[in-house]
Amino acid sequence: MQRLRPIMFVGTGSDVGKSVINTGFCRIFLQDGYAPAPFKAQNMSLNSYATKDHLEIGRAQAVQAEACGIDCRVEMNPILLKPVNHCTSQVMLNGKPVGNKSAYDFFNKTDRDALFEEVMKSYRSLASVYNPMVIEGAGSISEINLWEKDIVNMRVALETQAAAFLVADIDKGGVFASVYGTVLLLPTVERNAMKGIIINKFRGDIGLFEEGKKKLEALTGKPVVGVIPYFSDVFIEQEDGVMLEKKLSVFSPSEINIGVVLLKHLSNFTDFNMLEQISGVNLFYTDVPDELVKADIIILPGSKNTLSDLKMLRINGLAKVILKHHQDGKPVYGICGGYQMMGKEISDPEGVEGDIAWLPGLGILPVTTILTRGKKTRQVGFTFVDESCRGEGYEIHAGYTESDHPLCRLDNGEGDGYYLNDFTWGTYIHGIFDNRSVIDHVLQTVKPGLHSEVDYNARKEAGYDRLAQIIRHHVDLEYIYQSMQL
Template structure:
């Protein structure tokens, strides 16, 4: 195939849909016979994934790699920031933890040029293997106060000579001001790198924006190459925790209601995508004790700061709602940090998460967790110890929780989790609810007529193909190919 220039999708702000547009084009290029790969120099997200060689990257790039039909690798996201508090993040460099830094320390005290060079090494590795590279920016490209610290946006566009497209979310409102302002603020070289505009999340009759398309072209000198409609019927795993805001928040009668405790540092919310798409299930997130108490099933999710979230559970009364639910014999399950919280005690003698040395857990499972430096990051397959379920998942966690009654046996020969009874268990495995055998085992505790029907991998493939068709129907793909010619 002909060698193409890289393509880059940047945004007028955060959560405008860059990741999804990127994934759609990854699949378009794959369908057209190319060998694409995604790249994002720096990502900030609590939603991450394990590579085949046991390293950690942002979930969005793992999803985009799936859309490309390839396995994810660390070069696709060499720098990952995982917020641990309002102003502090864990820095994951080339897939491994490199310490915690405040925003001030990260932006003002790290060697930005060194980080950029490190990121570009990853890009060069990918560019030698794949064609084209589909690059994603981060947030807004016109944050003037951060330009000299940029290692992910237009500095990448210029360095890679990528054909760059600006994505704007019309559903947020103010699309003319955001697009015009974003482009007008750019220095000339960066402005020249922008080849077109994609309007995303358009509701209603697209033809009604014909005049708007012309006005944007007149204002910016850049063509509007696509107007992508707002959609909810295409399954694509979301990266940003902002997506949780659009998910259910309340109990709905007549369904199997699964309440997920809404933690401040909730991580890997994609653990619940398959449950949420199971007919007859209403999965909702809540931090209100009275709302959580209505659930038929409660799930405690993963957390990037488990001790802090455990303390908040007690302070908000959620812990009481959870233990009352358990004493009533109702199903309760924990994943990763949620599993740790279900134990008798959590200890952090080395201050891995902060200044909380220890806290009593919910006292539901007879286990104790001790946090330590480093991180277990790996993919694995599993079989429940009683043989009643099996599948695939992945681990991303700090610390250990010795168990005397494991939930499952991993393909490594190791044990995982704690099995108290059919209605109560915990596990370190993210993605465990992507497996129909596990979902059905859980749902039968409440209603034997409700069960998972879809295959997770098939659901993802169908989603990528439908997204690619949506792109072809609403974006001038031929124009874009012309801008990618060397």
């Protein structure tokens, strides 16, 4: 197959749709007979994924790899920042934690050239195998105060000689100012690397934007190569926590209402994507006690700061609702940090999460957790101990929870989680609800005989293909391919 230059999608800001567009082009190149791979030098997200070799990357790159038809690799996202609080993040380098850093220290007290070399080492490893490379930037490319520290945006575009395309979200408003300002602020060499503009999330008749395209092209000197419509009927797993704001809802007259406790440091909300796809199920996130009390099933999700979130459960009254729900014999389940919270106590003798050294848990499960430095990151296959369910998932967690009555038996023989009864259990396995047998097991506690019909893998594949179809229809692919010629 002909060798192509890499393509890179950069943005006027965060949450403009770069990840989704990147995913769509990954599938387009695969459909066209190429062997693409995704790459994002640095990501910030609490939604992560475990590679087959037990390393951790941002969920978006795992999704993009799936759209490419390949397994994800740590090189696809060599630096991952996982926020611990508003000012500090855990820094993951090449899939492993290297410590917590404040934003100030990360940008001002790390060797940016050394980090960039690590980034490019990963890129070169992938580029030697895959063609083309589909690169994603981060946030806005015109944060002029950060240019000298850039290791993820236009510095990557120049180093890789990528054909860069600027993505702007017209649904936010101010698209002319954001595009014009972004392009005109760029140094000449970076502006020359910009091959075109993609307007994303257009509502209404796209034909009405023809005059707008001409004005943008006149202002910037760059062609508008596509105007992609706003859509909400295509299923693509989303990584950005901004998506949670769009998932907040409340009780509805559905057959089954599932309330996911909205934690301040909630991680891996993609754990519940398949549950959202099931007819008759209303899944909602809430931190309001009067709303959570209406749920038929309560799920405690993962957390990047379990002790802090556990403390808040008591302060805001959610703990009382969860305990009453359990005492009434209704289903309560916990994943990862949520599982830890369901136990008798959590201790943090090494200060892994911060200043809280110990807290009593909710006392629903007879287990204790000790947080330790380091992290267990791996993909797993599992069977429920009663052999009623079989599935796959992944673990990403710090600490150890001793259990004498495991929920699951892993394929390597280890036990996982704690099983109290069909209505009450906890697990470290992210993605456990991606498995139909587990979902049926859970939903039948509320409605016996119910069977889910969703094939999650098929739903994802259909989403990638539909996304590719939309992009093909609304983007000038002939121009895209011309810009990628060597």
